[in-house]
Amino acid sequence: MLAERKDPCQRCHAQKIKCSGGMPCSRCVLASCELQCTYVVRDRKIRVDESYLQRLTEENKELRQYKLRTTGTTHVESSTGSPRPTPIQATDAGNPIMKERPWFQSYNEPALPIFVSEVACTAFATRLCQWLASDDTSTSHIPRIQYTNESTLKLLSHVETAWPSLSRARLLVNTALGHANPIFHLTLRKRTVDYLDSIYQNATFTDPVHLCKYFALFALGEVCSVPTAQLHDGTAPGTAYYARAVSLIPVLPERPNMAHLEALLILSLYSQFLNRWQTAYTIIGTALRLGLSVGLNHNIPPDQCPDPVARENRVRVWWTIYGFDRFWGLKLGLPVQVDDCDVHVDLPSDMGSHDEFTECSYQIALIKLAKVASKIMRTIYSRATPVENFLHREQAILVDLKQWLEELPVHLRLQTGGNNPRPTISIHLQFNYCVILAIRPILLSMLDHHYVQPQSKTLPPALSTLSEACIGSARQTLILCAEEWSTGSLPVYGYAFAQYIFTSSLVLVISSLLPCGTPKDHEYIETASEMLRCLVASGRFVAQDFSIHLHRVRDCCSQFSSQPSSREGISYLYHTPATVQPGDTGDTGGMLSHPPYPHCYAMPNSDSTFNPTIPATPDLALYQPGIQDILSQSVLDIDLLQPLEFPGDESLINPYVSFPLWDNSDI
Secondary structure (H helix, E strand, C coil): CCCCCCCCCHHHHHHCCCCCCCCCCHHHHHCCCHHHCCCCCCCCCCCCCHHHHHHHHHHHHHHHHHHHHHHHHHHHHHHHHCCCCCCCCHHHCCCHHHCCCCEEECCCCCCCCEEECCCCHHHHHHHHHHHHHCCHHHCCCCCCCCCCCHHHHHHHHCCCCCCCCHHHHHHHHHHHHHHHCCCCCCCCHHHHHHHHHHHHHHCCCCCHHHHHHHHHHHHHHHHCCCCCCCCCCCCCCCHHHHHHHHCCCCCCCCCCCHHHHHHHHHHHHHHHHHCCHHHHHHHHHHHHHHHHHCCCCCCCCCCCCCCHHHHHHHHHHHHHHHHHHHHHHHHHCCCCCCCHHHCCCCCCCCCCCCCCCCCCHHHHHHHHHHHHHHHHHHHCCCCCCCCCCHHHHHHHHHHHHHHHHHCCCHHHCCCCCCCCCHHHHHHHHHHHHHHHHHHCHHHHHHHHHHHHCCCCCCCCHHHHHHHHHHHHHHHHHHHHHHHHHHCCCCCCCCCHHHHHHHHHHHHHHHHCCCCCCCCHHHHHHHHHHHHHHHHHHCCCHHHHHHHHHHHHHHHHHHHHHHCCCCCCCCCCCCCCCCCCCCCCCCCCCCCCCCCCCCCCCCCCCCCCCCCCCCCCCCCHHHHCHHHHHHHHCCHHHHHHHHHHHCCCCHHHCCCCCCCCCCCHHHC
């Protein structure tokens, strides 16, 4: 028994009887209520000087700083006086960012906490801000809030949305299919237009399946064909059609047909124009499972489906669903919803001069890139215990990406001097995005490397080469986006280009903190910021979220560069004020200040110093000699790099080792 207490237990106190003390007291023992014998915990109030609290706060801050430095400092000291440690073992080779608890962000009390994946570009921006602030708790993640909410969609769904005139309906359908083709196959072009004519001729406007499909096409066609001005009600063009179409799919069919699958495919694509990424991921997951239920992942025998056009349509619709599943999951950091081992259908094929299909080379290229994207999720960002160390996995991904480039048909490769078709630029932008996502975990580790070893003026060759490939891909992405911008090829309410601009900007911000950064990066970042500002002024939901994050990154960098250098060896590359745009007021406060949004209707950067042309060697990032050396080495050769090129610093083999990315404030 514990020592007797002077205060009565709560049961005795409630009954106003004398308590003997103890745990349990004698009264509770006699009454067989031992479990109810509890005591009030008294919290004494004591006087504490303010200076004592301030001292505790300073000590806590110093402890956090020590925690950031402890791993790297130990390695630096051991490399100078004691033998080098053995290379990290396979069991310790996982990306440490995936070893801690998942990242949840509380946002709205009634709703579930938001899951934030480290793959997401906005999450990477938050981690960069936390590194610049040297305090994870001071910079919380900004959730995605700029999207069309459910109340707006519900209100629009209850409004009777009429079918457009036949001429306008044809125009919207052709615009929608022209926007998606040749990269994505959504439906048969000629048969879809012909059936639309029959609907108007026979006045059969009430079929819910075809109403859902065609209203989804109307929504996509409208959002891809509107002028620059934002609608007066703040909604994206086509939202009314989309809301009506979505309202028709709560009850899923037990026996779906191709129209069901095509409608879900189109709705998933349009959802991203509203910045409703979770909805897009959910809808494509539904389409995928319905496709599995009817065997789209298998080749159907000709005797079961004699029409070759219908068979090819099945194949192409399946592979579009497959690609959406991979790329939507990569953006959100969510798992793919079907394994490659369960897919047994042939790749798309050309049927000669046929008016139902476009050439299949673009879709095949994107399918192969989607497979690499799923491998990036599975090997670089997986929480599973890896078999190989991080550099081995990086090498394997880069080998796959280089093979993808080499297998591209000639007409799909970037041509020097510009004049590249929009679909060609789109697939190369997606390729660069995959390169950046695969390599960028190394960039934050390189910042920590400079912090831990400020006297080191050079980086290990392998890491330097990998970082240059990532930075080179970011530079080329902004060149391609600027080219599309200058030719007016960017869709006003599109989603992809804003993401490419934002992702590349983050990489170049980090490069400006590293020796590999160049003054030219200043122009790239300014051009990217200007394009994002113009997209925000045009009403893009996706661009608004990205602009908020980039604004904060720029502010954090500005504060970082203005502080007395607590991290020797790291200083922001540019300290000159940004060029003041017409209409801006006041001092820009340094390169990383955020000027007001201008009214933009043309190419945002007309400065002749920025030349948005394709480099002489397209896709040069993976063709540099250093990258070629890494890609050509065997696994054994990469093992030999560890003790030679990473002297005692495991944080360079495993990114984020010395960068604590998780704490209780994130959950």
